[in-house]
Amino acid sequence: MSKLFEEFQNYLNQMNQYDHVITLLYWDMKTNTPKLGQEGHVAALTHFSAENFAMSTSDQLGEMLTGLSESAEFEELTDTWKFIVKRMKRDYDRNKRIPADLYNTFVEAQAQAGIVWEEAKEKSDFSLFAPSLRKMIDLTREMTGYTDPGKEVYDALLDQYEEGMDSATIDGLFEALKRELIPLVKEILGKQKPDNPAFSGFFDPNGQRQVQDMLLSYIGFRKDAGSVGETEHPFTLNFSSKDVRVTNHYYEHDPLSSIFSAIHEGGHGIFEQNINPEYDNTVAGSCRYMGLHESQSRFYENILGRNKNFWIPVYDRLGELLPPFKEISLDDFYQEINHVRNSLIRVNADEVTYCFHIILRYEMEKAIFRDQIPVNELPALWNQKMQEYLQITPANDAEGILQDMHWSDGSFGYFPSYLLGSIYDGMLLDKVREELGDVDELLRNGRIGEITAWLNKKIHWYGSTRKPKETIAAVCGREVSAEPLARYFKEKYTEIYHLG
């Protein structure tokens, strides 16, 4: 090991310690910190974030990265370290181009817009949020001018969340999906079923916690390398492959929410737990591609979790842990977890109409950044698209354009990741069937572990070292296509809804 490489390792180690406590502060604020204690945690978070940012943009780091990547030494590095040095060099150059003033303004505006958004949503008044949104749009545009000079703004944003993806590709995928789904959803909604009141009875939150633990363990989330916390909005975070945290919420009159959140976050968690541990605490670990990440959470949640056969080996156990399920047949359960509704709220949507919630947001983001549509015209555009895709109109902004917080913190370009994940899932399902055989049968026989092992080996192991398109090409042997997902929906819902 050269002296330079050793120095670099020590530097990384120090940065990792900062990352580690920043992650921990965030986790604790969401799961354990009492109201009055938030301030102390924020002070610590601010302190260590500043230290970390200083280290990640220091001249010393720049010199080390240049030294390592531009000398003969580079060729002597392992492939993993070659990846790490190249990736860090790119991130470093990108970060260095952002003027410190702009960065600070952006961070401050994010915090401010978050507060305003919350108030606007509460009052269901978009006009309150409009100035903040305008500011976040302008600042985001300015930022990408530095991070991705010469690149079209929205493509730069898409690339930040799902590297290698651009709007030309996504246009093709989403348009293909629309062609299939618009008539399919119309047909399904024509056979709308009534709500099943059995699912709105009382479901003991403690029983829900036990069901969650049972399901996490069943799908392969390892308890020796993971734990669970409680938060209003479920999420997954990780310190390394050895310490992955998921969270959940428990609604007394909606047991399906915690059940499918557990499976969804469990899918994210299984991804992180199974990345090559050599990548721990480096940019090679912890998958940074949001679409690819969502493909795993949504594979477990939808492709597996909304398959009737998934439930056969565990349905009795579900009834033992949450007795009201004893009164619900597996058939009724299956109908309910695949009940298609034209509802207004993305996070409550079924897997089919969910696609439209994302397509709508994607088209609006393009309108914002490409067509430069004025902010005050956005609610009308939202409502028009909602009517077009789902034949409903929000009664107010809170259940329309104000429902998600993403735009308040400038996460433009993030939404498409969710649907890209599902599109990958259609392809992965084809491939699993090809390589492991009948998925229904595997699930029915409690052999889900074989599917998890396949995903571990084919996808998870690589962490961030393979970009999404490369992963799909390597695993599925073809380019990304929406056809398998559309076919999956068509087959599944034709049966469930007895369609033509």
Add this chain to the structure above:
Amino acid sequence: MSKLFEEFQNYLNQMNQYDHVITLLYWDMKTNTPKLGQEGHVAALTHFSAENFAMSTSDQLGEMLTGLSESAEFEELTDTWKFIVKRMKRDYDRNKRIPADLYNTFVEAQAQAGIVWEEAKEKSDFSLFAPSLRKMIDLTREMTGYTDPGKEVYDALLDQYEEGMDSATIDGLFEALKRELIPLVKEILGKQKPDNPAFSGFFDPNGQRQVQDMLLSYIGFRKDAGSVGETEHPFTLNFSSKDVRVTNHYYEHDPLSSIFSAIHEGGHGIFEQNINPEYDNTVAGSCRYMGLHESQSRFYENILGRNKNFWIPVYDRLGELLPPFKEISLDDFYQEINHVRNSLIRVNADEVTYCFHIILRYEMEKAIFRDQIPVNELPALWNQKMQEYLQITPANDAEGILQDMHWSDGSFGYFPSYLLGSIYDGMLLDKVREELGDVDELLRNGRIGEITAWLNKKIHWYGSTRKPKETIAAVCGREVSAEPLARYFKEKYTEIYHLG
């Protein structure tokens, strides 16, 4: 504010951030970290502890403290800052005298002895632990030679945990207590009652959690400035008065353990939550006197929590949350929570025989440091004293001398704090009665809040700014005496056990 004072404040702020994440890492390791994640947390803990130690012994800090305490500027400081500067100067001088080599050897030996102790306890074999114990005794002796030069070793140790206390004072207190308690306990044990099987049925852990929350809130532990975690060994820690964490365990067949742990840790927590918030994040805050701290946890647990009247306003609620209690009368409950047994394990002991568990350890620590009794003779001495005080002999070392971990990490001199706490409690009870009236009546009428408010005002508010003896003198107007505690025991147990 002078430039020097400002520089000092910035320096303190940086040290506080390290303290903050060290506390958080510790909390998370005990409550949330999965097995495989411990290693990553230990690495971060080691990193930030080293940074913190370097800051707390730096020449820069030394110069600032000298500058502030020895210049005319000192007189311009507020009383709080005078205290902080003086206290930090003393701690600094003390730490600086410890040779770095010795400090590192000590920390390493602590970790090593902890592992060996655990194994020795598991195998119930003192001879395995003896060499580590000998080493910890030698190192502790060597350390106090630096921290407290010229001071008798055991007195120096006592002073570290309960400043201002020495063995001459404690001898007097404990001997007085022994004179009263030896005959009292013999008399009680002569009327030994059978175990009540109702308390070993099944008590739902989730119900126990709800009871805990109800009790914490009832005694005044504030949820907006506190939270609860789950650990095998309950403890309390705090970031500031605004963020205090307690933990608990839940045994399915022993509901009283979680109930009284909740009240005990709640007492510690109420202390920390009610310290003058101006002292937050300084040595003036967070009470560093272990005896005084225990006096508060034990006041809630024993003086209040084991009084029948405490339960009158909440006993119905207890039965609602944990239905088996509906089948147990309040009288039977009261008998059980004050059931005196000559048992072997300190942490399971009732409030009366608990005294002997501490006196025994105190006398052994004196034998170790003053009489220099050889380590291999300690088990025999333990068993002899156990026989003398409680007329029982441990069947093995695990339930004898190996039961507590304190000696493995060199916490010699800590044990007496527990009993000093109870001795203070006897005095505080007298004073509460004098100033607030009949405690039984206050409790019976659900007016426990008045007692909490009294303790807040008389004790908690001062944090670490008043030493224990000063606190007792200020609140009780007299020197520390064991007489009130002995009287409390005598009156209470004469009634419960219908003694002569």
